[in-house]
Structures are given as structure tokens and as C-alpha cells.
Amino acid sequence: MGRWEPDAESRFRAAAIELFGEVGYEQTTVAAIAERAGLTARTFFRYFADKREVLFNGSERLQQTMVDAVAQAPTDASAVDAIGAALTKVGDFFDEERRPFARLRSRVIAANTDLLERELIKMATLSAALALALRERGVGEPDASLAAEAGVAVFRVAFAQWVSEFERRGYVPIVKESLERLRSLAAS
Amino acid sequence: MGRWEPDAESRFRAAAIELFGEVGYEQTTVAAIAERAGLTARTFFRYFADKREVLFNGSERLQQTMVDAVAQAPTDASAVDAIGAALTKVGDFFDEERRPFARLRSRVIAANTDLLERELIKMATLSAALALALRERGVGEPDASLAAEAGVAVFRVAFAQWVSEFERRGYVPIVKESLERLRSLAAS
Numbered sequence: 001m002g003r004w005e006p007d008a009e010s011r012f013r014a015a016a017i018e019l020f021g022e023v024g025y026e027q028t029t030v031a032a033i034a035e036r037a038g039l040t041a042r043t044f045f046r047y048f049a050d051k052r053e054v055l056f057n058g059s060e061r062l063q064q065t066m067v068d069a070v071a072q073a074p075t076d077a078s079a080v081d082a083i084g085a086a087l088t089k090v091g092d093f094f095d096e097e098r099r100p101f102a103r104l105r106s107r108v109i110a111a112n113t114d115l116l117e118r119e120l121i122k123m124a125t126l127s128a129a130l131a132l133a134l135r136e137r138g139v140g141e142p143d144a145s146l147a148a149e150a151g152v153a154v155f156r157v158a159f160a161q162w163v164s165e166f167e168r169r170g171y172v173p174i175v176k177e178s179l180e181r182l183r184s185l186a187a188s
Numbered sequence: 189m190g191r192w193e194p195d196a197e198s199r200f201r202a203a204a205i206e207l208f209g210e211v212g213y214e215q216t217t218v219a220a221i222a223e224r225a226g227l228t229a230r231t232f233f234r235y236f237a238d239k240r241e242v243l244f245n246g247s248e249r250l251q252q253t254m255v256d257a258v259a260q261a262p263t264d265a266s267a268v269d270a271i272g273a274a275l276t277k278v279g280d281f282f283d284e285e286r287r288p289f290a291r292l293r294s295r296v297i298a299a300n301t302d303l304l305e306r307e308l309i310k311m312a313t314l315s316a317a318l319a320l321a322l323r324e325r326g327v328g329e330p331d332a333s334l335a336a337e338a339g340v341a342v343f344r345v346a347f348a349q350w351v352s353e354f355e356r357r358g359y360v361p362i363v364k365e366s367l368e369r370l371r372s373l374a375a376s
Contacts, residue, residue: 078376116312117305124308142345146370149341157333182334186374188266 009047011037016054017101020108025051025115055105056118058093063126065090070133079139080183083130083151087158087175094162094171106163127152154178197235199225204242205289208296213239213303243293244306246281251314253278258321267327268371271318271339275346275363282350282359291351315340342366 015036019028030051034041048054069089073082094102109115130148131141139147158175161167167174203224207216218239222229236242257277261270282290297303318336319329327335346363349355355362 078373080373080376113309117309120308120312121301121305124304142349142366143369143373145345145348146341146366147373149345150338150370150374153334153337153341157330157337160333161330178330178334181331182338183374185266185268185331185335186338186371188268 008037008039008043011039012044012047013054013101016051017104017108021104025108025112052115052118055109055115056122059122059126062090062093063129065093066126067129067133070130071136073137079134079137079143079147080150080179082134082137083147083154084176084179086130087151087155087179088172091170091172091175094159096170099163102159103163103165106160123152123156126155150182154182196225196227196231199227200232200235201242201289204239205292205296209292213296213300240303240306243297243303244310247310247314250278250281251317253281254314255317255321258318259324261325267322267325267331267335268338268367270322270325271335271342272364272367274318275339275343275367276360279358279360279363282347284358287351290347291353294348294351311340311344314343338370342370 012033016028016033019032019036023032028051030041030044033051033054034044037044048057066086066089069086070082073085077085109119127145127148130151131144134144134147135141154175158171158178161174161178162169162171200221204216204221207220207224211220216239218229218232221239221242222232225232236245254274254277257274258270261273265273297307315333315336318339319332322332322335323329342363346359346366349362349366350357350359
């Protein structure tokens, strides 16, 4: 086995999430993840700072993709339309291949307060970044913060639906429906 | 000084928040809080489990008040109207007398990651409780979760406005305006 391992990152991710599900997040060591992946712990640390990063290392790219989508929305798009563009833009992150990992990840996070806190901080950071992106489009306050918070609310509800046990629809139709539901709830 | 101290709880709260602001949350001890309040540490522990509780011990009552308001909203009230009733019902918690404490509390929490995580967990718990209260009114999913999350979003934005440095309007007009802003943003 050479030092260059194709797909090492995804092998570590798959091994880690299996172990988190089997023996629990707390009990899983980096050594065990590496062994399950058929790689070394040293290689693990080339991809992840620690085992927690296996669950969270895509979040910066997700946030940047959403922020870019808000910035690139048509000039005449409303604040909520721009947020809607951001929510659908990240559909590539949540394809069918990713769903089994995302399902296990959600269960692991729900069972661990530290991870849940980290996830909530991540969502609060995302909301602040989206509000900033809206203000840079000329949206004032409190509208920018309200639209960003509502967007993150839609994202969270849609994501929970996407990873729920018997859900078969894709992330994009679910998030579009959620946004439309929120619009009609707000109007009633 | 007898064992029964009128206003002991509010004296501890005032002393604690002063010290958190002056020397930092981490550096403040219960002994120092008691000394500043002119009371004993032993008395402190009759009111609060630890110094963190000074910042969070009203949250269960706040949540219960909101949940009751959702349950008691008129039968024909929409999900968002019921949430709006909950948001205004808690105006008694956030009167002018409370604002200086709330301002300092917000700054202390923003400067401490552990406290911020606790606050975010509290908001997530509130959202789940409001969604449950809506489902008990017959609101289906994802509508119940969306309306609850949007309500908490409005609450957070309005609360941040209420404690901001130069804000003079009361909590109730601010939260009503925020909900109306969200309605009109969602409609546009």
C-alpha cells in the first residue's frame, strides 16, 4: 500500500461513520477508523484534524457555496428569492450517494450533546454569513437577518426530512417545497 | 442579616452580571458574586445550581409561557398567528426594568462559546416545544416545524434588536414588527 491512496478521504469517512454507528462516537478511536479503512492513522491526519472533523469538514464549502449563490442572484431578486437560490444551489452536496452517510451522521449528532452544539454553532454561523451576503446586496436590517434565519430554518427542516428513514424524494424538491410551505404559512 | 433575604435572587443576579461585565464570566466566582451582593455563597446555592444558572434560570418559564400561548390561541388561528401570540405573550419577561440585565447578558454570552452553545441548545429546545404545541393543535409536518423555527428566528432577531445599544422601543412592538417584516419578505 503506497503513500498515495485514491479515495482515502471517503474511505476514512465511511469507516468512521460505520464505527460511530456500531460502537458509539465517544468510543471510536482514530486508530480504529484507520484500521477499518485499511489505512494508517498517520494518513488519517493528512485529511482530518480529529475524528469530529469527519462529520463537519464540508461545512465551510457548503457555506461558501450558499453565500456565492446569494451574491450571484439576479439584481431584482427579493431577499427570500436569493436565499431560495442558495438553498437549492447546494443540492450537489446532498445527492443519493451521500444520503446513507447523512442519515447516520444525523443520528450520531443527535445522540451527542457536544456534536449537537457544534452543529448549532455551524448553523448560527451560516445564518450570519447569509445575512451579511444579503446586506451586501443592499437588503437592510432587520430584513437581512430575518430572511437569513428563515432560510436556515427551511434548510434545517428540509434536511431533517431528507435524512428521515422512509424519505425517498431528493433534497432539492424537499427544500423547494419547504420554502413554498413557509411562504404560504406566513401569508395565512 | 437574617437567613431570609428579600430580593436575594435579584441581588445575586445584579451582582453576577456586574462582575461578568467587569472581570469576565470565567474569572467570576460564586464567592465574589455573594460578596458583591452582600449575601453568602450558601444562600446563592439556594437560588442557583451554579453561576451559569444566573444567566439561564428563567428559560423554562419562558418556554412554558410560549407553549401555553400556542395551546390557548383561538381554534381558527393559523400556525403563524399562534406563534405570534406566543412571541407577544412573553412581553412581561422583557420589560424596561429587565433591559439593562438583558443587554449585559447578551454581551457576556456572545463572548463565551460555552454559553453561546447553551443558548443555541435552549433555542433549539424552544423550537421543538413550539412545534409539538402546534402539532397538538392539529398542524401537520413540516408546517409545525417550519412555523416554530420561523417563530424562533423572529424571536432571536427581535431580541437582539431589543438589547442593542441605542434601541428604545419595547420588546412587544419590536417582535410584532419583526413578524410582520418576515410575512412581507415571504410574500415578495
